[in-house]
Amino acid sequence: MRSRSTLRILVSRIAALAITALAFLTSSTMAQTGEPIRVGVLHSVSGTMAISETTLKDTVLMLVEQQNARGGLLGRPLEAVVVDPASDWPLFAEKARELLVRDQVDVVFGCWTSVSRKSVLPVFEELDGLLFYPVQYEGEESSKNVFYTGAAPNQQAIPAVDYLMAQGIERWVLAGTDYVYPRTTNKILQAYLASKGVAEDDIFVSYTPFGHSDWQSIVAEIKRFGGTGRATAVVSTVNGDANVPFYKELANQGVNASDIPVVAFSVGEEELSGIDTAPLVGHLAAWNYFMSVESDANYDFIDAWLAYIGDEDRVTNDPMEAHYIGFNMWAKAVEKAGTTAAPAVQDAIIGVSVPNLSGGMATMLPNHHISKPVLIGEILDDGQFQVVFETPEPIEGDAWSDYLPGSRDLQADWTAPRHCGNYHTVEQRCLAGDTD
Amino acid sequence: MPLRSFAFWLGLLLCALALPTAASLRDDINRLGDVSNDTRGEVLQDILASDHPGVEALFDAYGRGALYLDRRNGTVVQGERKGARYELRDPLTGDELGVAGRRDVRRLRVDNNLREELDTLLALRQLGTGDPDARVAAIRAVVAAPTSGSAAALQARIAQEADLTVREELEVAIGVLALAGEDIDVIRRSLPLLAGRTDIITRGALATLSQRADVPKELKRQAQKLMTRAEEKLRWLARIEALFFGLSLGSVLLLSAIGLAITFGVMGVINMAHGELIMLGAYTTWVLQQVLPGSPGLALVLAIPAAFLVSGLVGLVIERSVIRFLYGRPLETLLATFGVSLVLQQAVRSIFSPLNRSVVTPSWLSGSWELLPGLALTYNRLAILVFSLAVFAALLALMRYTRLGLQVRAVSQNRAMARALGVRSHRVDALTFALGSGVAGVAGVALSQLTNVGPNLGQSYIIDSFLVVVFGGVGNLWGTLVAAFSLGVFSKLLEPATGAVLAKILVLLGLILFLQSRPQGLFPRRGRDGGT
Numbered sequence: 006m007r008s009r010s011t012l013r014i015l016v017s018r019i020a021a022l023a024i025t026a027l028a029f030l031t032s033s034t035m036a037q038t039g040e041p042i043r044v045g046v047l048h049s050v051s052g053t054m055a056i057s058e059t060t061l062k063d064t065v066l067m068l069v070e071q072q073n074a075r076g077g078l079l080g081r082p083l084e085a086v087v088v089d090p091a092s093d094w095p096l097f098a099e100k101a102r103e104l105l106v107r108d109q110v111d112v113v114f115g116c117w118t119s120v121s122r123k124s125v126l127p128v129f130e131e132l133d134g135l136l137f138y139p140v141q142y143e144g145e146e147s148s149k150n151v152f153y154t155g156a157a158p159n160q161q162a163i164p165a166v167d168y169l170m171a172q173g174i175e176r177w178v179l180a181g182t183d184y185v186y187p188r189t190t191n192k193i194l195q196a197y198l199a200s201k202g203v204a205e206d207d208i209f210v211s212y213t214p215f216g217h218s219d220w221q222s223i224v225a226e227i228k229r230f231g232g233t234g235r236a237t238a239v240v241s242t243v244n245g246d247a248n249v250p251f252y253k254e255l256a257n258q259g260v261n262a263s264d265i266p267v268v269a270f271s272v273g274e275e276e277l278s279g280i281d282t283a284p285l286v287g288h289l290a291a292w293n294y295f296m297s298v299e300s301d302a303n304y305d306f307i308d309a310w311l312a313y314i315g316d317e318d319r320v321t322n323d324p325m326e327a328h329y330i331g332f333n334m335w336a337k338a339v340e341k342a343g344t345t346a347a348p349a350v351q352d353a354i355i356g357v358s359v360p361n362l363s364g365g366m367a368t369m370l371p372n373h374h375i376s377k378p379v380l381i382g383e384i385l386d387d388g389q390f391q392v393v394f395e396t397p398e399p400i401e402g403d404a405w406s407d408y409l410p411g412s413r414d415l416q417a418d419w420t421a422p423r424h425c426g427n428y429h430t431v432e433q434r435c436l437a438g439d440t441d
Numbered sequence: 442m443p444l445r446s447f448a449f450w451l452g453l454l455l456c457a458l459a460l461p462t463a464a465s466l467r468d469d470i471n472r473l474g475d476v477s478n479d480t481r482g483e484v485l486q487d488i489l490a491s492d493h494p495g496v497e498a499l500f501d502a503y504g505r506g507a508l509y510l511d512r513r514n515g516t517v518v519q520g521e522r523k524g525a526r527y528e529l530r531d532p533l534t535g536d537e538l539g540v541a542g543r544r545d546v547r548r549l550r551v552d553n554n555l556r557e558e559l560d561t562l563l564a565l566r567q568l569g570t571g572d573p574d575a576r577v578a579a580i581r582a583v584v585a586a587p588t589s590g591s592a593a594a595l596q597a598r599i600a601q602e603a604d605l606t607v608r609e610e611l612e613v614a615i616g617v618l619a620l621a622g623e624d625i626d627v628i629r630r631s632l633p634l635l636a637g638r639t640d641i642i643t644r645g646a647l648a649t650l651s652q653r654a655d656v657p658k659e660l661k662r663q664a665q666k667l668m669t670r671a672e673e674k675l676r677w678l679a680r681i682e683a684l685f686f687g688l689s690l691g692s693v694l695l696l697s698a699i700g701l702a703i704t705f706g707v708m709g710v711i712n713m714a715h716g717e718l719i720m721l722g723a724y725t726t727w728v729l730q731q732v733l734p735g736s737p738g739l740a741l742v743l744a745i746p747a748a749f750l751v752s753g754l755v756g757l758v759i760e761r762s763v764i765r766f767l768y769g770r771p772l773e774t775l776l777a778t779f780g781v782s783l784v785l786q787q788a789v790r791s792i793f794s795p796l797n798r799s800v801v802t803p804s805w806l807s808g809s810w811e812l813l814p815g816l817a818l819t820y821n822r823l824a825i826l827v828f829s830l831a832v833f834a835a836l837l838a839l840m841r842y843t844r845l846g847l848q849v850r851a852v853s854q855n856r857a858m859a860r861a862l863g864v865r866s867h868r869v870d871a872l873t874f875a876l877g878s879g880v881a882g883v884a885g886v887a888l889s890q891l892t893n894v895g896p897n898l899g900q901s902y903i904i905d906s907f908l909v910v911v912f913g914g915v916g917n918l919w920g921t922l923v924a925a926f927s928l929g930v931f932s933k934l935l936e937p938a939t940g941a942v943l944a945k946i947l948v949l950l951g952l953i954l955f956l957q958s959r960p961q962g963l964f965p966r967r968g969r970d971g972g973t
Contacts, residue, residue: 051787053897055795183942213941216901218892219693221686221822222936225679232675234645249797249893257809257819263557263585264641279797279895284807286505287553297548304544308525317524383552385506387522393552 041084042077042345044069045104047115047125047136052092056246057324058117060275061139062087064325065114067313068332078339086110094124101125105132111345112137112335114328119143119186126151133347137335139327141270141292143189147404147417147426149351153374154331155324156293157402158193162240164379165268165291166194168394169238174266176207176237178227180251183212187242189409190270194240196408207235217247220254228258231265239267248272252285262287262383274320277388285384293363293377294326295390300364320388330367330375333359338369355420365399372417372426374402466491467516470499470532473549474510474517482558489562495533500563502532504556509546520546557586565594573604580607584614584642592618613638620646620664625657632663639671639678639815647671678816683933689822691929692829693891695922697902698909699833700881702921704756706910707853708873710764711771713778715906716899717785718878721755722748722885723894724789727798738803741886748882755785756878760871768870782899790896797895806890825887832883837918839876849873853916912952914962924963928952 046065048058069085077083086108090097097116104110105128112135116122119142129136129150141156166177179194181187191210198208209230211223231237243251248269255267268289274296277285296307306329310321338354339345354369361367361377368376376399382390405412405427415436417426425435469487476484489496502508502519509520509527518538520527527546529538564582567575583591592615599611616631628650635643650656651664697719704712726744733740759781767774806824809817840846848869851859860866885898892898909928913920928948935944956962 050795051790053900055790056797056895056897059795211940214945216897217941218901219686219690221689221819222683222933223941225682225686226937228641229675229679232641232644234641234648246797246893246895246897250891253802253821253891254819257807257821259809259817263553266553275796279799279893281799281801287556299547301544307543311525385551387506389506389522391506391548391551393550 039081041082042079042339043108043110044083044085045108045110045113045115046085046087047090047097047101047104047113048087048117049092050087050089054092054117054121057275058092060322061114061117061324061328063314064310064328065332067310068329070313071309072332072336078336079343079345090115090121094118094120097121097124098128101128101134101136102132105129105134111135111339111347112350114139114331116140117324120184122151135335135347135350137328137331139324139331141323143186144193144404144406145189145409145412147372147374147419149373149419149424149426150347151373152331152334152354152369153402153404154327154334156377156379157374157404158190158406159403160293160377160379160400161270161291162190162194162242163197164396164400165270165289165381166197166240168291168381169240169266169268169289170201172238172266173236174238175203175235176231176233177203177209178230178237178239178265179208179210179242180223180227180239181210181212181242182215182217182244182247184215184244187212187244190242191240193406193408200408213243213247215244215247217243218250220251221258224251224254224258224260227255227265228260231260237265239265241267241269242271243269244271248276249280252280252288256284262289268381272384273322273324274388274390275322277384278318278320280388282384282386282388286386288384289381289393290384290390291379291381292323293379294321294323294361295380295382295392296321297382297389297392298363298380300362302360302364303362306362326362330359330361330377334367334369334375351419363395367399370401371420372402372404373419374404376401466493466533470517471515473503473508474515481555485558485562489566493533495535497563497566498535499532500559503549504551504559506548506551508532508549509541510549511541512545512547513541517549518546520548558588561586561588561591565591568594568598569601573607576602576604576607577610580610580614581642584617587618587621592622613643617643617646620650623655625660628656628660632660632667635667636670637674639675644668644671675815678813679937681816683937684930685818685822687930687933688926689826689929690933691926692822692826693888694905694909694929695833695925696825696829696884696887697881698906698921698925699829699836699918700877700879700884701906702910702913702918703836703877703880704874705907706916706918706921707849708870708877709771709853709915710768710874711775711778712764712874712877713775713903714759714782714785714899715878715881716901716903717782717789718752718756718881718899719885719888719902720789720894720896720899721752721785722882723800723889723898724793724798724885725751725882726886726889727800727894730801737801738805741803741806741890744886744889745883748886749879750882752882752885753875753879756881757871757875759878760874764874765867765870782903786896786899793896795896797893800889800894802890821890825890828887832880833918833922836880840918845869845872845876908949908952911956912962914964914966916966917962917964920962920964 046062048062049055050059050062066085069083072078072083086104088100088104090100104113114137116125116138117140122138126148130148134150136151137154138151139154141161144157177198179191181191195208227239266289268291270291272290273292307321311317311319334354334357337357337359338350342349342353355371356369358366358368363378365378370376378399379396380392381394382392385391404417405415407413414429414431416428416430418428427436429436466488469484472484507519507521509518511518517532519530519532525543527541529541530536531538560582564579567579583595595611595615599608602608602611613634616634619627619631647664647668651661701715704710725748726741729740729744729747730737763777763781764774767777802821806821809819811817840849848864851864852866852869856866909924910921913924932944932948935947939947
């Protein structure tokens, strides 16, 4: 039964390709009533990052469609403009410029990796565009033109460590892929653990190259490190794809979640849907949203998503919620400002609150990050998460970590009179010279 | 009609007889729907005490997170998600109870603590059942998460246990539990039992003991001595383990490179699409597993010839449509095949979706083989090691003993002379390329057991494959074998000391230096135009 339906899906995919190509041609010639508001979508649908970003492109398209069904914004229809930066970092900057200059978009939803965000940042600042960035990241940044709707380290990593500490964990393996997000996050975590009295000998840091697939010796080392009789956990900032062989090796070497739990920051429902989840049961993930969250807002969102994408087996995940929040905040700010002009929206959006999907409200903070609750979930057999912990209050995203020496004194505040992304509270001045 | 009514009355009678216990068991199960963590243990004990045959299935479902509270009537049911709906079943009997929507059910909360609790409860029950291996597993589960009754249960069991190894396991288990107790004499008697044990639980118990304040010094010292001895032993085992890891990495390198050793090594075609041919093999495995749901192992075995055919055919098409026009022009070949690799990747992305596909590992390839206590070799790695050697031997035999092999060697050594002797060199080229591609597909089947099956699978292996072939000496299969295993072992021996990133850099540096002084590789091809 299952096989036949998969084959049918394959055939329909091929057909769908042809149809989308046709639809693309016809949609551009369709007549619009009134001047449309243009929403740019800057997500890769080809190349290595397509695995994660395609879903986000579809999410934005769905949100645009829903908004149009509600009558658009300011009495004008919305129109999505999709470009494909093809997982190529310099191309991200080129495509961003194309969106802002050629297509004259009013807002852009996009990027996944930090390097792609860094690559488009100068373009958005130069042309004064608006970018909503939906992925958890390492922090240490706040731009006038970017709104960070994903988690900052204090909204993901630190609560996860707190949870494990409460579970009695004493020894820590910090395993990560060798690039900026894990390096910064681990630096923050090391400082945080030290401040909680964890000895240096009880922290073991290990980095692996991108796409690492041979985890034998590292898992053996983790086993030895955790074999002292004191409770040990792995905090994993291992990048998406390398996680599967990592978990497989853990399971094969007989390490299960009750011996040494692994808490990951980049494994979500979408990633689990491509994995045989049996060996992962009980390992943890920290996010601000899980598909299994029980709230009516979430059920509505899931129903709408499944109907939009036309496949009942698809899942929802944290970055999708971030786009949902970001999109609604932007829409609310546009209505508040009465215009889509970037400077007006930048002023109007601060303080805007919209419902999140886990049953509370998310607020845009003056540092362009948002407040949201932190959830810890355990992986279940069916690729979903069981929420085992939720912070009672929403946590406010912190652009500059309190646990890093260089950034402790910095503060981002985009309200008048400061208008500064990196205000030094001791020297009482803005480090960047763009205080207009 | 009479028969049916008889059955009905009989059923009713049986129900009435079973009613008192069944009803309270149901109540207990339904209580799980909103029980606090403190009283949950009691409820579980009550359910276990009912001795209902369905309890094990119930606990298993609970631990898997498959129990739901049906919000419509407050009962606890077993559920399975099918797309947007949930198929409900009775948790004890498995009778179907219809379907429910997402809003009708709420999953009973499970976490690692609960799972451990359930495992221990079941293990206590299974101490005296099943084969010796199952009993040992049950004993270990009991020791891993001891409860107040664990020691007594183990003690009660030891008198009845006939199997020697299980008995020994029981004694050690009781000893480990005793270390945490108050009775100094019992601790003194238990310590010698634990000599030579290297498992985590024993070492943990020893570590806690050596730090306790209420234990005499000499006992602490004895515990410490046992710990150092265990660590010494583990260090030795770690060295053997590292060697195995190296061989295993070598076998993966060998598998991914061996197809290239033919297309690049023997034919001299720089085939950048080699990785994508591996990827196609992995996808073939996935497709077969979808066609044969329920028997992933059989699908995996069938995937070996199927992947050979699929990748071989694609290779044949690539050769006929692109490469044959570019023989002797390496730079153009490189660019053209790189283009082919991008086309293949995007094709897979469009047809199968950019998301990774989940290839199931059959149960006989999961887990590990415990060679010695503390030295366990994982089955999937062992299987791939053996498989890679088998593929290598088959290929070697093909090149040496078959007509095709003879022709391939002839063409690669001296094309003009081979043609003069009547070898149809174009046909040989096409077949050789198809052969190399097919072998890449076979490698993909094996790799699907280790890593992600996604459009990018090939990219992560292409560089390593070229390294192995160049290091081994272009055109020499034995060179590829030696190169793969020595690179594997070398990097795995380095890794514990330097970390994975630096190990990779050092290996690359070493290779560069080696190729500087010996550009023809380890085992250069002999022959009249060898090495040119």
